[in-house]
Amino acid sequence: MLTLALSKGRIFDDTLPLLERAGITVAEDPQSTRKLILGTNRADLRVVLVRASDVPTYVRYGGADLGVAGLDVLLEADAADGGDGLYRPVDLGIASCRLSVATPQGWDYAGAVRQGARIRVATKYVHLAREHFAAKGVHVDLVKLYGSMELAPLTGMADAIVDLVSSGGTLKANGLVEVERIMDISARLIVNQAAFKTQAAELKPLVAALRDAAQAASAAPAA
Ligand code: ATP
Numbered sequence: 001m002l003t004l005a006l007s008k009g010r011i012f013d014d015t016l017p018l019l020e021r022a023g024i025t026v027a028e029d030p031q032s033t034r035k036l037i038l039g040t041n042r043a044d045l046r047v048v049l050v051r052a053s054d055v056p057t058y059v060r061y062g063g064a065d066l067g068v069a070g071l072d073v074l075l076e077a078d079a080a081d082g083g084d085g086l087y088r089p090v091d092l093g094i095a096s097c098r099l100s101v102a103t104p105q106g107w108d109y110a111g112a113v114r115q116g117a118r119i120r121v122a123t124k125y126v127h128l129a130r131e132h133f134a135a136k137g138v139h140v141d142l143v144k145l146y147g148s149m150e151l152a153p154l155t156g157m158a159d160a161i162v163d164l165v166s167s168g169g170t171l172k173a174n175g176l177v178e179v180e181r182i183m184d185i186s187a188r189l190i191v192n193q194a195a196f197k198t199q200a201a202e203l204k205p206l207v208a209a210l211r212d213a214a215q216a217a218s219a220a221p222a223a
């Protein structure tokens with residue numbers, strides 16, 4: 001039996017078509033069940049639903065054999081625990097967005113950086129933000145938040161945020177502008193390293209099928 005860890009929402013929704021291309025259908029819709037373990041049309045494969053930021057943990061510690069995690073979540077987890085125990089064989093090209101710095105409209109980010117000012121930055125991604133600003137030689141005080149980062153500059157709690165941006169609509173609705181792109185983000189297939197050896201006969205064909213599905217999807221993007 002193989003266990004695949006997914007998070008509800010974007011990751012689940014974008015992974016479903018790839019699974020379907022690989023001939024796999026999930027038996028239930030996470031929106032209409034409270035179950036955390038979902039069967040599939042394959043007797044040897046099940047899906048577990050976990051928080052997005054818990055996917056690397058489940059795969060690392062063997063609660064799942066493989067999973068789908070955003071590069072943001074993966075790199076942040078690596079910074080916290082060294083990144084051992086996980087293979088990352090496939091960029092699935094789904095749940096795409098970017099990690100960026102945003103400030104209130106009119107706030108002079110370039111000027112603050114140039115003057116060597118100390119900037120207060122609110123983010124969920126403290127490790128990635130720390131690395132980014134350290135590489136630029138910018139002095140920052142980081143404020144860890146778990147959500148609604150956009151609110152921090154609006155309440156005067158921070159000068160800037162580091163957050164994921166896709167359309168930019170949420171920033172715009174809150175009077176913020178993207179002032180610097182840190183990195184492009186997409187979701188990755190991750191595999192427990194030990195399972196990849198001990199369950200190679202089951203895992204390798206599944207990883208290959210998902211790689212093919214991701215390639216086919218990027219060649220012919222879904223409408
Ligand atoms: P939780 O809701 O459990 O706190 P989360 O907010 O990280 O976790 P989602 O919003 O479902 O969960 O995001 C999951 C992943 O989707 C992110 O880690 C990221 O890789 C990707 N993603 C793509 N676009 C966006 C976006 N605009 N905002 C947030 N995440 C995005």
Ligand code: MG
């Ligand atoms: Mg979210």
